[in-house]
Amino acid sequence: MxxxxxxxxxxxxxxxxxxxxxxxxxxxxxxxxPLSRAxxxxxxxxxxxLLERTTRQVSLTPAGTVFLRDARIALDAITAAARRAxxxxxxxxTLRVALKADYDAGLLPRVLATYQREEASLPVEILMGGRGEQVPALHDGRADVALLPAPFDDRGLDHEPLLTEARLVALAATDPLVARPSLCLADLAGRELPDGTPADDEASGPRGKRTNLDLAQIFNLVELGSAVWFPPASVARRHPRPDIAYRPVEDLEPSTLTIAWPQTSHSPAVAAFVRATTSVAAAAVS
Amino acid sequence: MxxxxxxxxxxxxxxxxxxxxxxxxxxxxxxxxPLSRAxxxxxxxxxxxLLERTTRQVSLTPAGTVFLRDARIALDAITAAARRAxxxxxxxxTLRVALKADYDAGLLPRVLATYQREEASLPVEILMGGRGEQVPALHDGRADVALLPAPFDDRGLDHEPLLTEARLVALAATDPLVARPSLCLADLAGRELPDGTPADDEASGPRGKRTNLDLAQIFNLVELGSAVWFPPASVARRHPRPDIAYRPVEDLEPSTLTIAWPQTSHSPAVAAFVRATTSVAAAAVS
DNA sequence: GTCACTCATATCGCCAGGGTATCAATGGTG
DNA sequence: CACCATTGATACCCTGGCGATATGAGTGAC
Incomplete structure (x- = not known):
């Protein structure tokens, strides 16, 4: 066939x-x-x-379910091929680097400087994206390499951890918990994250789709006391705000900044960027 | 566009x-x-x-080179989608298991028995393939899971090591080296593998395409003394031959039997098979 | 029972894509 | 240097696949 x-x-x-x-x-x-016929x-x-149809309802057969998943992957691969070509x-x-604003742990300037000294380096183009846009950007060829916090869906990607840092909680300055020097998750039971999910099941792994709020929105929600937020230490450090206090959370798992790139990538420019990034991260840790 | x-x-x-x-x-x-036009x-x-053409010669541009790689991947993904559907x-x-004859370290019967007792088990279909056919079979949807010796190209695949075993050297019974209880690679300098490559650069990593010989052909070459062969211990054990002697090779890296499956696979049948296989392998090691 | 909704069928027309004939450019050859 | 073989490009035609419109048929709601 x-x-x-x-x-x-x-x-x-x-x-x-x-x-x-x-x-x-x-x-x-x-x-x-014609669509029906196709x-x-x-x-x-x-x-x-692939589809079970009545005149009132259409549903996927089991074969249709697996075909939907694989067809999406195949279409992504075509899009990626075109974009990369x-x-x-x-x-x-250029080398296109996808990252989420501020989530580079302050490494980016040094990384870029180091990378430009590499043999195989190219001019770098930065692709700022919201949470969760880095992985699709790698898959469909918009980006060559990405900096993003683990965990993420690494299917089809190679990656290396760069550095691990604690995550803090951002509280309204007026919050009674600010008096405490450090908290644990149980103290935050009942609070919500900026996207409306409960704050105390942070351990429940990657969730479905989360709404994408920008920093200004998040800060407003936190200042109003209607949400708490768990930024990595470096993000918090970069955004001191008079009406927001950051406190360590003892039992919150840390965040690991990671560099990822498509497994299919054989470009020396990507390899050089990965080398530069890991070496800068290693230096930053020590 | x-x-x-x-x-x-x-x-x-x-x-x-x-x-x-x-x-x-x-x-x-x-x-x-019409092809030119297309x-x-x-x-x-x-x-x-994508192509540089003169009337005498066609060659790939850099963009064409990356597009060739990505286009092959995309076409594979389409083929896989169709086959899996x-x-x-x-x-x-059924669950289609790809493996190379004899390279299951004797685990297969127990794996199958264990698997059939699993909740999510399906009837198993065995797909015997030559060396290096397992990985493409996983990629284009002919197989759901594969048993194969590491290392292999794991892009797009998830995998777990099962067990590691020493590799022996197969020598003609008349070979003077048979007198020695154990050898090292240097002793075999100048010898050839059954496919004609030198025997003493086994460490030089995965080579390009190797011809695929069946066991009978290999045994004949070995008996004639015109080749040596490095089977894992379990393969050697299963093929005692009067005119062939097996000896350990001290500095030959061992072979690791691995189970691999497409990262895109979310089938419970595959997960169950992986569970069954790893547990049988763990039991076999202890 | 009737209506509204939705997918299937029938039929038509157009153009994308494939075929044939031919041109044009290039490198090899005596 | 003239000629030829080779090979990709161009010109043109024609067919069949794909999309549109009109209509049918099955089914759940009221």
């Missing part, structure tokens, strides 16, 4: 996400009947039904 | 591999002019030239 075309994958992903042929067709900018053809090629073809090649 | 279609990727890979439009077109079962269109979409749609779901 012949492999599907990317177009068929895009159609299927749209339908599988919407679970509705009409809406999916609209999203794809086409009419519903999906039927895809199922025919695969020899396997476009970038590699630029007359001015 | 819109992403390329799989067809365009297949065309480009063919041309990039042949570095010849005519031959590539023949391989693709089409005429040369590649031009692809380059237009990407906004980047087909397999997941079968009325009789």
């Amino acid at each position: 012949s492999d599907p075309e990317a177009r068929q994958l895009r159609y299927f992903v749209a339908v599988a996400e919407e679970l509705h042929f009409g809406r999916a067709a609209e999203r794809l900018g086409m009419a519903q009947p 999906i039927r053809e895809l199922e025919g090629q695969l020899g396997v039904p 476009r970038h590699a073809g630029q007359p001015k090649p | 819109s992403d390329p279609e799989a067809r365009q990727l297949r065309y480009f890979v063919a041309v990039a591999e042949e570095l010849h439009f005519g031959r590539a077109a023949e391989r693709l079962g089409m005429a040369q002019p 590649i031009r269109e692809l380059e237009g979409q990407l906004g980047v030239p 087909r397999h997941a749609g079968q009325p009789k779901p």
